[in-house]
Amino acid sequence: MKAINECSACGNKEIVQGKFQYEARVQPINKKFSTGSDVLVDFCSNCGLILLMKVENPEKFK
Ligand SMILES: [Zn+2]
Structure with missing residues (x-):
């Protein structure tokens, strides 16, 4: 995946990465006992x- 290194809104070149955790985790709809995955965000x-938003562990959804 091509890295995004510039903000399309303000042109700032310092892009940092964070995570959605806890209640904002993504859960598979059909797997009740899965722990789901955090979501990584570049902002x-x-x-x-x-x-950019990206599910950290997409393999859990297969
Ligand atoms: Zn910006």
Whole structure:
């Protein structure tokens, strides 16, 4: 995957990465006992625009 390294809104080049955790975890709809996965987000450190959201462990959903 091509890395995003510039904010499309403000042009800032400092993109940082965070995570949705706890209640914001993504759960498979059909697997009741799965622990699901955190969601990684890349966002602009200046204006906060989220440039990329990515499920951390997509293999859990197969
Ligand atoms: Zn920005």
